[in-house]
Amino acid sequence: MPTTQATTTRKATNRNTTDRATKARLTAALHNGPFSLALRLAVKSSGLSLDRLQARLHARGTPASKTALSYWQHGHTRPERPESLRAVTSLEHILNLPPDSLTSLLGPRRPRGRWLRHHAGVLPADRAWARPDGLARALDRLDARPESLHDLSRVGTHLTVSVDASRRIAEIAYHQLLRAERDTDRYLVAFRSDHAHGPLHIPESRGCRVGRQRADDTTGFRVLELLLDRPLRAGELTVLDYTVLPGGLPDAEQTIRVGEAVRDLSLQVQFAPGALPARVVRGYRRSVSEPDTVAELWVGASRTAQLTEVDPVPGIYRVRWDWD
Structure with missing residues (x-):
């Protein structure tokens, strides 16, 4: 042959x-x-x-x-x-x-719309966000729902916000310890700013890679899909590190929403030389419809203000600053 x-x-x-x-x-x-x-x-x-x-x-x-x-x-x-x-x-x-x-x-179709599958200790979307309709629209473009944001619960969440010399938010670095509440291979992250234009840029990440990104320009929402390095089964833990470049936002605050799963929380804001604010405060409220409980924050020698909590009460935490 x-x-x-x-x-x-x-x-x-x-x-x-x-x-x-x-x-x-x-x-x-x-x-x-x-x-x-x-x-x-x-x-x-x-x-x-x-x-x-x-x-x-x-x-x-x-x-x-x-x-x-x-x-x-x-x-x-x-x-x-x-x-x-x-x-x-x-x-x-x-x-x-x-x-x-x-x-x-x-299997059976999972519920959609107004928080029909509520996780214990998680803020419903209409309590956690202004204009939750915009969040729902952005998520729908990823074939997801507001509750999909909590397929991975944050056990430890740490943010470092960098404010540049032009007094704009130049970078937000995230370190997250996450627990899977259901089998999943992605983590969805929501951002909102009245000044956001164009896509968010993620120059580096560990434990994940950047997937799709969808927006609702009317309300300023951006939803980012991070694809995990390996699929997780319910109950498994993972650590993600990623850095977001929001495009130089003129916002003078950073907000984070916390559920009962969170055991430790830190939100640091680091100011560039020559851009030290006149005042920095921390705030807390249980939902977007309530006023903040406010306290002054000290800016240390490293030009950094810190909000830190162990076993934080569920709700909305923020650091706000101004130069006047």
């Missing part, structure tokens, strides 16, 4: 073996889940590219973006909106799968 023919035969044999192994894994995944693995194996077994899948979904009147299809395959998001679920039903036909084989792996 010529060498080229022998090589071709071996390649065909290996391909058939790989195909059989993929189909066996697909059968198991369709029975046991998770949805992301079953979809990924079904797409692989079909030989269809995401472009061709997108085109066929569009032809059936149930469009889905390539980004959405990719994220569903890798478990970064799951289809929940009605149009997404219709697309999954179409995928079952396109990929020659039994009816409901993918949709059944999604």
Whole structure:
């Protein structure tokens, strides 16, 4: 047998073996889940590219973006909106799968809207944020809900805010000890500023990498998706470090929302030389509708003001400063 023919035969044999192994894994995944693995194996077994899948979904009147299809395959998001679920039903036909084989792996639809799945000790969105409607819109663009912000609870949270010589917030560094409240592979972070324009920049991170970012410009919300280095099961802990460059915000305060899971909290504001404020105060309130309880903060020799708490009372903490 010529060498080229022998090589071709071996390649065909290996391909058939790989195909059989993929189909066996697909059968198991369709029975046991998770949805992301079953979809990924079904797409692989079909030989269809995401472009061709997108085109066929569009032809059936149930469009889905390539980004959405990719994220569903890798478990970064799951289809929940009605149009997404219709697309999954179409995928079952396109990929020659039994009816409901993918949709059944999604389980019952998780509640949406006004804090229907409230975690103990977590502030409801309408108590934690001004204009929670904007937060909900930004999250919806990530196929998430306000309660998705708490799939990972903060056990320890530490922020260092840098104010530059032009009296603007130049950098916010985060050190977070997090506990998974459900199986997840991402951490969603919400920001709000009346002066925010354009995307947030994250030049460095540890324990995660930057995913998508969505905004609601009307209300100043930015929601950032951080993809974990490894998926977490419920109850597991992880540490994330990341730095956010907000684009030189003229804001003269930094706020953090705290739930019952938090055991230690620190919020430090470091001022550049020549930019020392005339006054710095710390504030606390239980919800956005209540007034702050305020106390003066000392700015030390390192030009840093500190708010620190052990077992903090749940609520909204802030450090505010001015130069007048």
